[in-house]
Amino acid sequence: MKKIYFILFSICLSIYSFAQQGLNSAASGASEAMSLKTANLSLNIDPYGVMDRDGKASSLRYTDIGGSPFLLDEWKLATIFDIGNKKIGQVKVKYNTNADQIHYLDPQEKELVADKSIIKKVVIQNDDNTTTTIEKGFIGTKNNLAPYQFVEVLNDGKIQLLKQYINHVVQKDSLFGTIKVNKFSPFSIYYIKAENSVVLLKKLDQEEIFNLLPNKEFISNYTSKNKKLRSEKDFINFINNYNKL
Numbered sequence: 001m002k003k004i005y006f007i008l009f010s011i012c013l014s015i016y017s018f019a020q021q022g023l024n025s026a027a028s029g030a031s032e033a034m035s036l037k038t039a040n041l042s043l044n045i046d047p048y049g050v051m052d053r054d055g056k057a058s059s060l061r062y063t064d065i066g067g068s069p070f071l072l073d074e075w076k077l078a079t080i081f082d083i084g085n086k087k088i089g090q091v092k093v094k095y096n097t098n099a100d101q102i103h104y105l106d107p108q109e110k111e112l113v114a115d116k117s118i119i120k121k122v123v124i125q126n127d128d129n130t131t132t133t134i135e136k137g138f139i140g141t142k143n144n145l146a147p148y149q150f151v152e153v154l155n156d157g158k159i160q161l162l163k164q165y166i167n168h169v170v171q172k173d174s175l176f177g178t179i180k181v182n183k184f185s186p187f188s189i190y191y192i193k194a195e196n197s198v199v200l201l202k203k204l205d206q207e208e209i210f211n212l213l214p215n216k217e218f219i220s221n222y223t224s225k226n227k228k229l230r231s232e233k234d235f236i237n238f239i240n241n242y243n244k245l
Contacts, residue, residue: 161235
């Protein structure tokens with residue numbers, strides 16, 4: 001009988017501990033979201049009204065436009081870092097590639113738009129346990145990348161491949177050409193960052209990148225042992241190997 005009581009006590013204790021962990025986790029999540037509010041992260045703008053990359057408002061709503069303004073339509077947990085690279089919160093986010101803004105959910109699940117002027121980077125957790133890093137503040141370029149614009153940082157190290165997402169609103173004829181319809185038209189461009197130099201790539205091209213890197217001996221050895229770089233993953237692997245020098 002004592003053994004039965006001990007087993008029942010152990011089960012109850014386990015259930016209580018699990019419940020406490022869940023409550024602590026929920027409280028932590030709410031606290032993280034509240035810290036963003038304390039940091040004055042949100043902007044007083046309508047998250048459903050369309051804005052361009054320079055903050056100019058449109059008369060359109062996102063419901064008036066076909067396609068999606070977001071890099072990913074699902075809400076993803078992300079860690080947000082301020083300009084000093086200090087963590088200021090962990091919340092669910094979506095990256096708006098049309099307005100170049102970060103949308104997030106507050107503790108009441110209300111959708112808000114973050115004030116990007118106080119953000120350095122956003123590290124998004126993916127379902128496959130990888131992360132996507134959206135960051136701004138890259139300078140030293142004579143091209144069209146401005147320090148206030150977000151890019152995806154595709155790899156760590158001295159040499160980095162950066163990917164900028166563009167998503168314009170375009171007008172097209174409807175099926176029978178009777179009316180004009182608005183649709184999002186997404187595309188992306190790449191940059192190579194080396195030291196303080198950020199160079200726009202005409203396209204993700206092997207020869208163009210090789211010409212920008214100084215260690216020709218490594219490049220020659222690498223290309224003699226590997227197939228031609230074609231996919232984004234190929235270029236990331238190459239740059240990661242280059243950074244090991």
